[in-house]
Amino acid sequence: MSDAAVAEAFARWQANNPEPTTELHYGNPFQLLAAVVLSAQATDKSVNAATQTLFAVAPDACSMAQLSEAEIAAHIRKIGLYQSKARNLKRLAERLCAEHGGAVPNDRAYLESLPGVGRKTANVVLNTLFGAETIAVDTHIFRVSNRMGLAPGKTVREVEDRLMARVPKPYRRHAHHWLILHGRYTCTARRPQCNRCLVADLCGYPEKSVPPQPLTTEET
Template structure:
């Protein structure tokens, strides 16, 4: 996909959805961090179902820490890997209180130092909470990037690097959300809905 095609690709996605955002429900940077940590190998729908009652009783580092690991586990036990996630979230809350006054840091290094927070999660927080033009490459974005020819690569790291260099600057902040939504609802894994796709004529496959 050449530069002109990439410009057209994102201009169409923008026209279709001018203000894309995450489908995770949150009302603060901390709630977003917890939701994204819980979303690993889980659907946004399942995470929202669990965080709705959780955030009503505990939506700060202090209040979740007060629940303790066992208390937190009761709220998130419907989500995959909930034992590991509960452990990591409690440790993360401890670090946030001890090192960041209970607030979510806006620096990549500090985010990735939190238990259970890898590069992908950090990218989501930096983009969605702090408006940085980062792109968290999940399975949807990886598939879309390779299938369309937008940013082909054999690894997540290569695809992320390709996207950061190929997505036109004016679209970089929202590109993450457009590509996830495209992969989640249109460019699906088994039977892509090409007839409904606004960028089908630009797609290499």
């Protein structure tokens, strides 16, 4: 995709959805951080179902720290890797409570030092909570970036760096969510919905489907 096509694609996504946000349910910064940790290799829908009961009994870091791993696991057992996630969530909550009074700091290095938090999770938190111009490359964004020719790369970090270089600055604040939503609902893995894609004419995907044309009077 050319720079002009990239800029036009983001302009269309912005016009269609000016204030995109995460589909994870949360009521405070700690809950967002916890939900993103739980979302690794899990759907947002399954995480929301689990956190509905978990956050009811432990709505903040300090109350979460008081739960045992088994108690946390009981709420999230339908999520993949729930045992290790329960362990990480308890340790993460304990550190936040002891070191920051339960607050989530606007500090990448600190966030990435927490159990279960890597660069992608930190990017989501920094972007959603603090408005940082970060892009968390998940499977959707990785696929979309490569398929469209937007920011092709062989690794997650390579795609992230190329996206940060290619996305025009006015769109970087929300680029993360526009790309995730595009990959989740339009540019899907098995059957991309090219016939209803806002940016199909800009996309560099060589195998994109063409919407069927209506028959003319002579052909009917």
